[in-house]
Amino acid sequence: MPRVKVINYYIYTIPNRGIMYLTREQEQILNGEKGEILQRMFRLLTRLGDIYKADKMIPIGSVQVAGVSYKSIGDPGLEFLEDLAHKGARVQVLTFLNPAGMDLEEWDILGFPHDFSAKQLRIITAFKEMGIVPTATCTPYLIGNLPRFGEHLAWSESSAVSFANSVIGARTNREGGPSALAAALCGLTPNYGLHLPGNRIPEVVIEVKAQMGTLADFGALGHLVGKQVRSKIPYFTGIFDVTSDHLKSLGAAMAASGAVALYHIKDITPESHLMDVKGLETIHVTQKDIKETYESLNQGTNPDIIIFGCPHSSLREIIHLAKKIEGKKLKKPVWICTSRAMKEIANRMGLTSIIEKAGGKLVADTCMVVSPLEQMGYSTTAVNSAKAAQYLPGFCKQTVVYGNIDDLLKEQIK
Amino acid sequence: MKGRTISSGKTQGIALVSQQPVSFYGGIDVNTGIVIEKGHELEGQCVKDKILVFPQGKGSTVGSYVLYGLKKNGVAPKAIINKETETIVATGAILAGIPAIDGIDITSLKTGDKLVVDADKGIVQLSRQTF
Secondary structure, X not given: OHHHHHHOEEEEEOOOOOEEEEEHHHHHHHOOOOOHHHHHHHHHHHHHHHHOOOOEEEEOOEEEEOOOOHHHHHHHHHHHHHHHHHXXXXXXXXXXXXXXXXXXXXXXXXXXXXXXXXXXXHHHHHHHHOOOEOOOOOOHHHOOOOOOOOOEOEEOOHHHHHHHXXXXXXXXXXXXXXXXXXXXXXXXXXXXHHHOHHHOOOOEEEEEOOOOOOHHHHHHHHHHHHHHHXXXXXXXXXXXXXXHHHHHHHHHHHHHHOOOOOOEEOOOOOOHXXXXXXXXXXXXXXXXXXXXXXXXXXXXXXXXXXXXXXEEEOHHHHHHHHHHHOOOOEOOOEEEEEOHHHHHHHHHOOHHHHHHHOOEEEEEOOOOOOOOHHHHOOOEEEEOOHHHHXXXXXXXXXXXXXXXXXXXXXXXXX | OEOEEEEOOEEEEEEEEOOOOEOOOOOEOOOOOEEOOOOXXXXXXXXXXXXXXXXXEOOOOOHHXXXXXXXXXXXXXXXXXXXXXXXXXXXXXXXXXXXXXXXXXXXXXXXXXXEEEEOOOOEEEEOOOOO
């Protein structure tokens, strides 16, 4: 009976905006009956829902919270999070954490500044108090939070959003750090944007005619396409035989140079066969385009440090890198950034000691973008990640050397 | 011009206009409010107390905290006007209490314009008055 259902819903309206249906329980949260914190956080969600014309709130399977590094969020973020934690805010769904500004265990050995580290540890403590798992990785899908196809999520971390939507076929908008946190505390997210199948349809076709091979190639492709399509949904053709690592690199780059939260690749991503691309604008990407993108990303020579793992390295990438430098001596510091979970396995496999014997470091919990590189005496950094290449000049005052793993390591092996 | 309310509030000030998307994370220094993204058309300019006009946000989802941090540090823009506001900027503006409107044809605005912003009603007006 429709009337019975209607009794359970309230209509929430703000003049000049949308209409959203809230359940009785949600209405109570909004009225402050479940406490001030939930009220404040739920108000943020309802306002976002109103702006984007959500019809209701939907339950979510998990959350990825970005905005963890002290360098990114500073004292305002730290105070905001401690305030929430001390007032008793607790998450309602599985919630993982983005990378921190340092290796949370070996920060002293690696040379992270002490005042920075003290603030960083307070941020982690606040998150833990809220019941958030301090995974400190941008690749939650590699270490224990693997969504299912079609599952609704509230993830921040633009590269993870892209991976979840595109490679897995789960459904999440590009949440900001605070909106993801609000969703975690309420267990809900407003139903709009990429939660709706009708909004997941490609808007532009990218015909790749270049020879694609390395992670850096896919980074360059992503950088180029993200710049051109901005927030549109691209549909790629001409990409074959890739691993999820290549897709991780592609998606991260597009989400950094643009705001791409979802892409499809013909015959590779799970929703691609559902999509009709007839009549869409087509952009051709040639070998020359990729070469020019490499040149635009590559701003320097003679790096002080080489850093891999943006997004965090998978075990496959760590194995690959360890084999490349096994038994060699590196001239400059080489960091391989990854999650703590991957590092544990790498330790067990002896990969960490191979890397360290060559003079490299397997750095967990952080990455080149969110760590205070410029305070650590580095000014030129080599990367094989277009996302890192995008952020390092502005955020870490680094000149970037961009290249693939082989080319970057060739110059460093004695 | 009439648009959509993203974050409510009323203010007026001088426009700082970019026709390029803006990334708050890595794009704007949270302590000074100066645009630091290399090659950006606003590179070197300060967003403090400006009506910041740009088509849309881009880049990292940490941008919301940067916007909130700009406000806490006293170097935030007075208001934000977008062609289309995405979630990152919307969240930051709401959390920081910065008035924001989208759905505006920003190509008609230029840096130095005096703007009156009524984000409650979603209205932006060019003003002839000097502030």
